[in-house]
Amino acid sequence: MSQTAYRTHHATEVTEALVGQKVTLAGWVDRRRDHGGVAFIDLRDSTGLVQVVIYDEDMARPLRSEFVIQITGEVRLRPDGNENTHLATGKIEVVAETIEILAKSDALPFQVSTALENESENKLPGEDVRLKYRYLDLRRPSMQYNLKLRSDMAKAARHALEDMDFTEVETPTFIKSTPEGARDFVVPARLVPGSWYALPQSPQLLKQLLMVSGVERYYQLARCYRDEDFRADRQPEFTQLDMEMAYVDQEDVMAMTEKVIAAIWKSAGYEVQLPLPRITWKDAMDKYGSDKPDLRFGNPLVELTEYFKNTPFRVFQAPYVGAVVFKGGAATPRRQFDAWQDWARQRGAKGLAYVVFGENGELKGPVAKNLSDEERNGLREAVGAEEGDAVFFAAGSRESAQLLLGAVRVELASREGLLDPKKFAFTWVVDFPLFKPTDDPDDDDVAVGHSKWTSMHHPFTMPSKDWIDKFDKDPEHAMSDSYDIVCNGEEMGGGSVRIHRDDIQARVLDVLGITKEEADEKFGFLLEAFKYGAPPHAGLALGWDRTCVHPGRCRLHPRRHRLPEGRRRPRPADRCSGPDFRRAARRDWRRLRPGRRRKLIYGAYTAFPQHSTYFSAPSASDGGLRTRRLIFEE
Secondary structure (H helix, E strand, O other), X not given: XXXXXXXXXXXXXXXXXXXXOEEEEEEEXXXXXEEOOEEEEEEEEOOEEEEEEEOOHHHHOOOXXXXXXXXXXXXXXXXXXXXXXXXXXXXXXXXXXXXXXXEOOOOOOOOXXXXXXXXXXXXXXXXXXXXXXXXXXXXXXXXXXXXXXXXXXXXXXXXXXXXXXXXXXXXXXXXXXOOOOOEOOEEEOOOOOOOEEEOOOOOHHHHHHHHHHOOOEEEEEXXXXXXXXXXXXXXOEEEEEEEEEEOOOXXXXXXXXXXXXXXXXHHOOOOOOOOOOEEEHHHHHHHHOOOXXXXXXXXXXXXXXXXXXXXXXXXXXXXXXXXXXXXXXXHOOHHHHHHHXXXXXXXXXXXXXXXXXXXXXXXXXXXXXXXXXXXXXXXXXXXXXXXXXXXXXXXXXXXXXXXXXXXXXXXXXXXXXXXXXXXXXXXXEEOOEOEEEOOOOOOOOOOOOOOOEEEOOOOOEOEOHHHOOOOOOOOOOOEEOEEEEEEOOEEEEEEEEEOOOXXXXXXXXXXXXXXXXXXXXXXXXXXXXXXXXXXXXXEEEEEHHXXXXXXXXOOOHHHHOOOOXXXXXXXXXXXXXXXXXXXXXXXXXXXXXXXXXXXXHHHHHHHOOOOXXXXXXXXXXXXXXXXXXXXXXX
């Protein structure tokens, strides 16, 4: 690293080769130790630690943890027996001649010392405190490592893509609101009352425009914004590695993506064996109860619908009956089986049926007495269980029952310690349905149209070749050219072949219940561009935080961010507890004449009718528009 005004070397650059030479270092006081008139300081910078010896008590007296200091001194070897093999600089130390305090530190809300971190992560406070003082939390070496690793992965991805002739293009962040499955974050345009921008949920339509523009291979690390609930794997603000290619098919995209993933993992010290395995969406649901299956362990689901087709047990008289084996579950106390019922209810199920195979082969449990003798006698063989095992059942609609059993499968593996974070089980999930049913066709937060069908991915996904001529005649069974990449039970990313033909796009929109007028209003700019010759194109986006979390083995996604959001509220580190624009918006609102106010409200309502929490429907009775807790009047 180059010399600067404050240092000649970084901490880990001080080696045995510099013994006898003077160096100037700068950084934080990580830890101080006093031994009989001699003080030892561990000086920490972004590269690591170096030990500083101070013989002058007056020089050492004012130094405290996290003071920022500059020291000049001579490098020497540590005395025999005092070497620290755990440090890169463990064989040398710097004898301080001068020390300048560059900045003092108040008492810390929690310690960030490297030594304390190495002892135990349990000494850290809760997540809320760490997020409040995020700038301190990020000083810890493990966090510095995470940020550096994330940067290295981005470099590796860029190099891999540029080697394949991709061009990095930045797309706008103030765009027109388009339906993409979640609510938009909206930004009012102050200079034009009634006009609003939306922050992009993804650059989907913009990158398709780039394909029409002649940019045959595009990528960017794109910032995306989605106004949705705070779940463990969701953030309102996130990054994705976005890629799009012209004149390619599904196989081309998957092959290129595998090269990028291999390069990313290699930058973190791991080798990925290519090609990656594949599984169809239907097989993933049938075998693992998830469209993002965790393949680090086995224990697939067992379908028993046919087995119980004549059962006297009313619960199992359902469209689908499935099971998952609980190895060694017979030894589980009854109270733990009761706890499983609560676990299932938290996931929306009525409960979780089970049986136990005793050591003598006897079938026990609440379900056992409801089965016929024939069903009891053949059940163990049907599910592949052994004596001493238990079996959980789910019955109902195929999708809901499989999802419950899939969650049981993963929970069992977690409790048995089978989810090794150092093992990476990749798979492609392919052959997705083109459409899925929606319970509420008027719910704009889910559906993009007003039909009982919505897109499984998005409305620009190309039907598979076998379905191009008939997908609109049988939307329930229509398949798409789409694909997801999954690692350890988490969806890292997904993509599809895009529609580039006007006639196919019109038929898809018709199935979704989107009229020509609505289509022109929502994404007419893309449809207009397609009239001027759109090449066949396809793409994929990798969720960058989810991608980086695996090789970094950092299990809490927000820790990857520089100043990330908490799970329950926006970033506390910058005291952003609510939208900052409200005070200014109310001030501007009061300045507007009544006619301009009505124009502003109407413009917002017509531009973003899906944001019903802010705007109510137009009302003829008051000659204008009613509002419901409009932010300007709060």
